[in-house]
Amino acid sequence: MNQTNARLITVGMAEWKHTKAPSCLRTCGLGSCVGIVLYEEQQKVAALAHIMLPDSSLARNKAIKRSKFADTAVEDMITYFIKSGCLKRRIKAKIAGGAQMFSVSTSHNVMKIGARNIVAVEAVLKQHSIPVIARDVGGHKGRTITFHVSSSDLHVKTLQQGEAVI
Amino acid sequence: MEESHDLHPFQLDILQEAGNIGAAHAATSLSKLLDRKIQMDVPFVRTVMLQEMEALVGGAETCVAAAFMKISGDAPGRMFLVFQQDEAKELAAYLTGKSLDYPILLMDEMGVSSLQELANILAGAYLSAIADFTSIWMQPSPPLLAIDMAGALLSEGIAELFQSSDAALVIDTVLNTTKGSKDITVAGKVFFVPEPGTFATICQALGDGLL
Numbered sequence: 006m007n008q009t010n011a012r013l014i015t016v017g018m019a020e021w022k023h024t025k026a027p028s029c030l031r032t033c034g035l036g037s038c039v040g041i042v043l044y045e046e047q048q049k050v051a052a053l054a055h056i057m058l059p060d061s062s063l064a065r066n067k068a069i070k071r072s073k074f075a076d077t078a079v080e081d082m083i084t085y086f087i088k089s090g091c092l093k094r095r096i097k098a099k100i101a102g103g104a105q106m107f108s109v110s111t112s113h114n115v116m117k118i119g120a121r122n123i124v125a126v127e128a129v130l131k132q133h134s135i136p137v138i139a140r141d142v143g144g145h146k147g148r149t150i151t152f153h154v155s156s157s158d159l160h161v162k163t164l165q166q167g168e169a170v171i
Numbered sequence: 172m173e174e175s176h177d178l179h180p181f182q183l184d185i186l187q188e189a190g191n192i193g194a195a196h197a198a199t200s201l202s203k204l205l206d207r208k209i210q211m212d213v214p215f216v217r218t219v220m221l222q223e224m225e226a227l228v229g230g231a232e233t234c235v236a237a238a239f240m241k242i243s244g245d246a247p248g249r250m251f252l253v254f255q256q257d258e259a260k261e262l263a264a265y266l267t268g269k270s271l272d273y274p275i276l277l278m279d280e281m282g283v284s285s286l287q288e289l290a291n292i293l294a295g296a297y298l299s300a301i302a303d304f305t306s307i308w309m310q311p312s313p314p315l316l317a318i319d320m321a322g323a324l325l326s327e328g329i330a331e332l333f334q335s336s337d338a339a340l341v342i343d344t345v346l347n348t349t350k351g352s353k354d355i356t357v358a359g360k361v362f363f364v365p366e367p368g369t370f371a372t373i374c375q376a377l378g379d380g381l382l
Contacts, residue, residue, distance in 0.1 A: 018222060
């Protein structure tokens with residue numbers, strides 16, 4: 006087995022990282038945040054972003070952390086793919102997260118953030134003509150996701166239902 | 172330029188003192204409610220970076236029970252009360268007088284509302300103790316409780332503040348009581364995540380000018 010170079014790369018809140026096969030990318034405890042995997046199957050390159058908010062125009066100050074927002078994180082990941090010699094039209098996406106962890110209450114507008122994140126992620130991917138091959142979004146559960154670059158499988162783990170592969 | 176979150180040790184001491192007074196008030200309310208002797212202490216108050224919050228409760232994937240409150244008033248922010256799953260279970264069993272012999276993810280409505288009520292009492296007591304010390308007025312929203320991965324729960328509550336605020340206040344809270352002849356000790360963590368400007372307000376009220 007060619008596992009010698011395989012690494013598990015962990016992506017934190019408001020970060021994005023990239024790798025190549027046979028490594029894996031993981032992010033833990035997605036709630037309202039969305040994990041966006043972009044991958045290119047011919048060159049076996051992948052990137053994973055853990056975004057927290059839908060739109061960088063929401064930032065209060067100008068020096069924003071680009072990987073925190075759906076729009077800027079996706080832009081930066083696409084730039085990386087193009088720089089590493091991938092064709093933009095070959096990039097595909099898998100997404101997970103965007104849950105609502107605390108039950109609704111009119112006094113907590115804050116809490117609709119998961120749904121807003123999903124809408125924003127799908128819109129920005131559509132804008133860049135990147136197809137979403139698989140999604141596991143919404144609901145009321147936390148998710149840990151692991152993307153296997155070799156197989157393009159996204160493993161989604163929840164405390165309630167264990168692990169699924171999408 | 173990010174806001175400074177450096178509270179002087181002397182200021183943290185005042186907050187811990189306020190915390191202990193708040194905890195004592197909360198324990199008195201709970202003792203009356205349950206007609207049992209309950210003691211609560213705040214052994215430690217400190218600041219942590221927002222990214223470190225989940226590590227303090229066992230890591231992003233750890234199953235915890237968290238009550239979330241939005242804090243409004245002079246020093247607005249978000250507040251969480253977080254318990255590890257076993258402790259949440261023991262606490263809910265103690266508060267409701269029922270034993271929970273099923274997985275914590277299936278906690279019933281009684282258990283959930285008992286933990287929400289505890290969060291409500293505790294937050295109210297802490298905030299009024301801080302008000303007594305500093306004249307800063309703060310008011311908690313009704314708590315929302317959820318049981319799931321720590322990272323998922325905390326990140327949802329702080330999503331909007333992440334980066335514009337970079338630190339949180341941690342108030343370690345320990346509850347001691349007895350059930351029959353058994354001693355019960357439950358340790359929870361209260362996190363206060365300030366909105367931008369809130370740390371400055373608190374610093375100033377705690378005697379910035381003296382330093």
